[in-house]
Amino acid sequence: MSRAKVQAHYNEVAEVYDQRYDLRQGRLYHQHLSRLVLDRLPNRGFLLDLGCGTGLFIDHYHTLGGCAVGLDISPGMVGMARLRCPESEFLVGTADVLPFDDEIFDSVASLLAFTYLHDPEAMLRESYRILKPGGRIAICALSWNMLTWMVPFFYRLGERLGYNKIGMGDFGEHYYTGEEMEKMFSEAGFVDVSSARCSFAHYTLSPRLFGIAQRCEPFIEAHIPYLAFNVCVSGKKE
Numbered sequence: 335m336s337r338a339k340v341q342a343h344y345n346e347v348a349e350v351y352d353q354r355y356d357l358r359q360g361r362l363y364h365q366h367l368s369r370l371v372l373d374r375l376p377n378r379g380f381l382l383d384l385g386c387g388t389g390l391f392i393d394h395y396h397t398l399g400g401c402a403v404g405l406d407i408s409p410g411m412v413g414m415a416r417l418r419c420p421e422s423e424f425l426v427g428t429a430d431v432l433p434f435d436d437e438i439f440d441s442v443a444s445l446l447a448f449t450y451l452h453d454p455e456a457m458l459r460e461s462y463r464i465l466k467p468g469g470r471i472a473i474c475a476l477s478w479n480m481l482t483w484m485v486p487f488f489y490r491l492g493e494r495l496g497y498n499k500i501g502m503g504d505f506g507e508h509y510y511t512g513e514e515m516e517k518m519f520s521e522a523g524f525v526d527v528s529s530a531r532c533s534f535a536h537y538t539l540s541p542r543l544f545g546i547a548q549r550c551e552p553f554i555e556a557h558i559p560y561l562a563f564n565v566c567v568s569g570k571k572e
């Protein structure tokens with residue numbers, strides 16, 4: 335997978351992405367993920383958002399009184415983030431090589447970016463390094479299940495057919511199960527590691543179906559989590 339390809343794609347879709355997730359269903363979908371991630375970061379404090387995109391999560395974090403830095407590989411996405419949150423710092427860079435000193439952040443968050451990483455183990459090691467002792471990490475990403483395993487195939491097909499939609503292309507994305515991610519977190523040194531599958535209502539559904547899926551979402555997450563398509567994994571640095 336080429337980082338340059340991911341970067342070029344998100345540069346191209348940055349404006350559409352920002353609008354899509356800031357309006358109606360996209361906003362509700364993203365807010366749901368943001369809440370789940372925040373629930374797993376009780377320390378809050380000085381936060382680093384990896385693969386921060388257009389700053390949607392950092393914007394939300396600010397409204398709660400938090401202070402955060404965002405890092406993303408796409409200058410286009412970072413440009414939108416700077417417009418959205420002029421009071422925050424945003425850097426262009428890759429999440430597996432972090433340009434920060436050891437032990438300066440209280441929390442690390444990452445939403446919908448983990449599947450793109452070439453070297454997710456390095457991202458977790460780097461996160462461990464820059465977290466203060468007692469600091470926490472929470473990552474929410476698309477996960478592997480009987481529905482999502484086909485998504486990369488359709489994205490590759492879509493690219494061949496010339497569709498230019500958010501996320502559509504052959505980026506070599508990898509979807510993990512919660513158990514696989516928990517193992518990676520533990521190997522990076524994190525303790526108190528846990529995961530939960532989440533999300534049943536995807537913003538691309540028609541409004542009627544989205545409404546139905548949203549009403550079913552709490553039940554699915556609690557009782558039939560295998561049908562939930564994202565996973566939220568967290569851990570703590572001792």
Ligand SMILES: C[S@@+](CC[C@H](N)C(=O)[O-])C[C@H]1O[C@@H](n2cnc3c(N)ncnc32)[C@H](O)[C@@H]1O
Pocket residue numbers: 337340341344355384385386387388389390391405406407408411427428429430444445446447450451452
């Ligand atoms: C689906 S978007 C999610 C953006 C944002 N976290 C959100 O929740 O809206 C995926 C983001 O991951 C970024 N990304 C992909 N690979 C990355 C890497 N190696 N390092 C940092 N960011 C990366 C992309 O540029 C893109 O902004």
